[in-house]
Amino acid sequence: xxxxxxxxxxxxxxxVEFPSxxxxxxxxxxxxQTGDLVxxxxxxxxxxxxxxxxxxxxxITGDILERKLSKNEPxxxxxxxxxxxxxxxxxxxxxxxxxxxVSSYFPFISKRSLVQQLYVDAKKFSRWESIIKEAxxxxxxxxLPEINHPSSFQELIAMLKDNYDICFxxxxxxxxxxxxxxxxxxxxxxxxxxxVALIIGPEGGFAQDEIxxxxxxxxxLLSLGRLILRMETAAIxxxxxxxxxxxx
Amino acid sequence: xxxxxxxxxxxxxxxVEFPSxxxxxxxxxxxxQTGDLVxxxxxxxxxxxxxxxxxxxxxITGDILERKLSKNEPxxxxxxxxxxxxxxxxxxxxxxxxxxxVSSYFPFISKRSLVQQLYVDAKKFSRWESIIKEAxxxxxxxxLPEINHPSSFQELIAMLKDNYDICFxxxxxxxxxxxxxxxxxxxxxxxxxxxVALIIGPEGGFAQDEIxxxxxxxxxLLSLGRLILRMETAAIxxxxxxxxxxxx
Numbered sequence: 001x002x003x004x005x006x007x008x009x010x011x012x013x014x015x016v017e018f019p020s021x022x023x024x025x026x027x028x029x030x031x032x033q034t035g036d037l038v039x040x041x042x043x044x045x046x047x048x049x050x051x052x053x054x055x056x057x058x059x060i061t062g063d064i065l066e067r068k069l070s071k072n073e074p075x076x077x078x079x080x081x082x083x084x085x086x087x088x089x090x091x092x093x094x095x096x097x098x099x100x101x102v103s104s105y106f107p108f109i110s111k112r113s114l115v116q117q118l119y120v121d122a123k124k125f126s127r128w129e130s131i132i133k134e135a136x137x138x139x140x141x142x143x144l145p146e147i148n149h150p151s152s153f154q155e156l157i158a159m160l161k162d163n164y165d166i167c168f169x170x171x172x173x174x175x176x177x178x179x180x181x182x183x184x185x186x187x188x189x190x191x192x193x194x195x196v197a198l199i200i201g202p203e204g205g206f207a208q209d210e211i212x213x214x215x216x217x218x219x220x221l222l223s224l225g226r227l228i229l230r231m232e233t234a235a236i237x238x239x240x241x242x243x244x245x246x247x248x
Numbered sequence: 249x250x251x252x253x254x255x256x257x258x259x260x261x262x263x264v265e266f267p268s269x270x271x272x273x274x275x276x277x278x279x280x281q282t283g284d285l286v287x288x289x290x291x292x293x294x295x296x297x298x299x300x301x302x303x304x305x306x307x308i309t310g311d312i313l314e315r316k317l318s319k320n321e322p323x324x325x326x327x328x329x330x331x332x333x334x335x336x337x338x339x340x341x342x343x344x345x346x347x348x349x350v351s352s353y354f355p356f357i358s359k360r361s362l363v364q365q366l367y368v369d370a371k372k373f374s375r376w377e378s379i380i381k382e383a384x385x386x387x388x389x390x391x392l393p394e395i396n397h398p399s400s401f402q403e404l405i406a407m408l409k410d411n412y413d414i415c416f417x418x419x420x421x422x423x424x425x426x427x428x429x430x431x432x433x434x435x436x437x438x439x440x441x442x443x444v445a446l447i448i449g450p451e452g453g454f455a456q457d458e459i460x461x462x463x464x465x466x467x468x469l470l471s472l473g474r475l476i477l478r479m480e481t482a483a484i485x486x487x488x489x490x491x492x493x494x495x496x
Contacts, residue, residue, distance in 0.1 A: 072474045099481045101473070139475045181492065225349070225491070226320045227387045233347045233484075240485040241492050243473070244429065 001049075002030060003039045003137045005144055015063050016040050016050055023060040026052065038062065045070050045142040070142025074101040076246040077195045079164065081106040081156055082235055083202035084115035089232045091131050094147070096236045098135035101243050104146040105132075110153035112204035118150050125149070153210060157217050160197055167197040168222040168242070169214050170234050172205070178221035181245045193246055198222075200235045249297075250278060251287045251385045253392055263311050264288050264298055271308040274300065286310065293318050293390040318390025322349040324494040325443045327412065329354040329404055330483055331450035332363035337480045339379050342395070344484045346383035349491050352394040353380075358401035360452035366398050373397070401458060405465050408445055415445040416470040416490070417462050418482050419454070426469030429493045441494055446470075448483045 010017050018026065026032045034055050040048045040062070047070045050062035080102045082093060094105065109116055120128075128147050136144050160167045171178055199219065206214075215221070224238055258265050266274065274280045282303050288296040288310070295318045298310035328350045330341060342353065357364055368376075376395050384392050408415045419426055447467065454462075463469070472486055 074473075074475075096481050096484075099475060099477050100485060101475055139477065141475065225322075225495070227322075227347060227349055227389065229347050229387065233344050236344075236481070236484060237348060237488040240488050244489050244492070247473070 001037060001039045002026075002032070003041060003047075003140060005041045005043055005133055005137060008042065011042060015053075015061050016048070018060045018062065020059060023058055026060055027055050037065075040064075041070070041137075041142065043144050045073055047142065070140075072140050073142040074103075074243055074247050076193065076243065077103040078239060078242055078246075079104045079106065079195070079197045080200070080235065080239060081108060081197060082200040083107070083113045083153075083231065084109055084117075084150055085202060085231060086114060091128070093232050093235045094128060094131045095135045097239050098132050098141065098145050099139040100236060100239045101141075101247075102145055102239055103143075104148065106148050106156055107150040108153045108156050109150060110202060110210055111207045113202040118152070120149060154213065157199075157214055157219070161218050164195045164197040165193045167199065167217075167219045168238070169199040169206075169211070169219045170201070170224055170238050171211065171221045172224075172228055178223040180223050180225075181241050196242055196246060198235075198238050198242055200231060200238060203231050249285055249287045250280070251289060251295075251388060253289045253291055253381055253385060256290065259290060263301075263309050264296070266308045266310065268307060271306055274308055275303050285313075288312075289318070289385075289390065291392050293321055295390065318388075320388050321390040322351075322491055322495050324441065324491065325351040326487060326490055326494075327352045327354065327443065327445045328448070328483065328487060329356060329445060330448040331355070331361045331401075331479065332357055332365075332398055333450060333479060334362060339376070341480050341483045342376060342379045343383045345487050346380050346389065346393050347387040348484060348487045349389075349495075350393055350487055351391075352396065354396050354404055355398040356401045356404050357398060358450060358458055359455045361450040366400070368397060401454075402461065405447075405462055405467070409466050412443045412445040413441045415447065415465075415467045416486070417447040417454075417459075417467045418449070418472055418486050419459065419469045420472075420476055426471040428471050428473075429489050444490055444494060446483075446486050446490055448479060448486065451479050 004022055006016055010019060032052060032055065034052055036052050038050050038052065040050045042048070046067055048064050049066040050064055053061045053063065078101060080097055084090065084107050109118060132145050132147060199214070222238070224234060229237060252270055254264055258267065280286070280300060280303065282300055284300050286298050286300065288298045290296070294315055296312050297314040298312055301309045301311065326349065328345055332338065332355050357366060380393050380395060447462070470486070472482060477485060
């Protein structure tokens with residue numbers, strides 16, 4: 001069944017009203033008919049089975065037949081902090097990591113980031129949100145991951161400690177200093193971990209003073225193995241292995 | 249240090265001879281100078297530290313200073329069987345899964361594969377090999393993953409049983425029937441597993457008779473979680489989690 005995230009104001013007592021872009025998709029792209037069923041999501045982890053009303057009358061509405069809790073959201077929240085990079089890689093990370101189950105995105109700029117411009121215009125930001133929404137619908141998420149405006153690395157690191165149960169930074173040069181997730185998953189404190197942060201640096205890596213600053217702020221260096229992963233590969237592989245390790 | 253896979257015939261007693269495309273890369277792209285050091289690989293898991301000879305004399309040669317075993321190859325062999333698909337996704341799977349550590353690729357055609365043409369011309373095949381080689385050099389592999397010409401799904405499944413310690417097929421509709429890698433990793437037979445096969449179906453999934461045929465041939469259905477992954481995401485996430493589970 002096709003899935004659509006709607007906003008709160010599109011939910012009424014026992015029906016929903018589809019916005020014009022979704023109405024267009026329902027009729028012109030998916031060619032659904034009056035009476036067809038779709039799944040609608042309210043972004044609070046509930047799913048609604050909805051029967052489409054007259055598809056020739058805009059805006060299309062649909063009657064809510066059933067409301068139930070989505071079973072698909074991961075039990076652990078994974079928050080991904082990653083360097084700004086080229087458009088293609090950045091968008092690819094948003095798409096793939098949404099499929100894997102990431103809860104929120106915090107793009108940042110560090111010394112060696114390819115992109116050094118913090119400001120993101122509304123058009124680009126809304127494109128990021130669309131990519132996330134489409135990937136969330138396709139992969140059957142119960143909630144939309146949030147995306148934040150870019151910050152500086154320093155600013156983000158400083159706020160980590162109080163907000164997450166554990167913070168990892170993937171660091172390739174640090175096999176001797178860094179833990180693997182296998183070391184961590186035999187640790188007895190594992191079941192208490194509900195909010196995880198993962199930090200992925202830019203193509204050129206972090207500078208030593210950035211690593212030191214992260215270590216001073218309780219960040220754990222994480223090895224993703226002996227092979228050197230590209231930045232975007234590290235983001236998806238790191239996210240996938242963390243979800244696998246911490247989700248029951 | 250830059251890394252280059254050379255073929256056996258480019259290795260001489262105490263020096264190597266770079267082919268013309270690598271010579272071009274050394275001088276015109278990387279702008280290396282006479283006397284600079286590079287790492288050369290013989291695709292049998294050995295690495296050679298090589299000092300470049302005169303970079304203005306073609307073909308460029310280099311003196312072998314040291315030969316040592318590469319430490320980077322994963323301890324478990326992962327063989328990836330995956331449906332033919334669009335060019336972009338296919339090439340992306342080759343690149344990313346090479347970084348993750350896959351040992352060989354077996355493309356196939358099943359009922360719902362997007363591409364139904366088994367024949368691959370020499371130019372396309374050689375492009376696949378180049379993508380793998382570049383990703384292997386960049387991620388510091390000790391061996392080049394092999395790529396096979398496409399086969400039919402039936403043909404490949406029939407040969408699985410005798411060649412791998414365990415064969416997984418990622419199947420999204422089968423959460424109740426299928427195992428997760430967490431179920432498997434508590435299994436005591438784990439340390440004996442050295443050769444793993446992972447099968448990733450096309451965008452439209454496998455037909456039920458294809459699943460039945462796989463089950464008759466000792467294939468284990470594998471769940472990659474509740475979220476629905478795109479085909480290319482399943483290939484990289486499945487490979488990463490298997491490498492994580494089976495590599496020590």
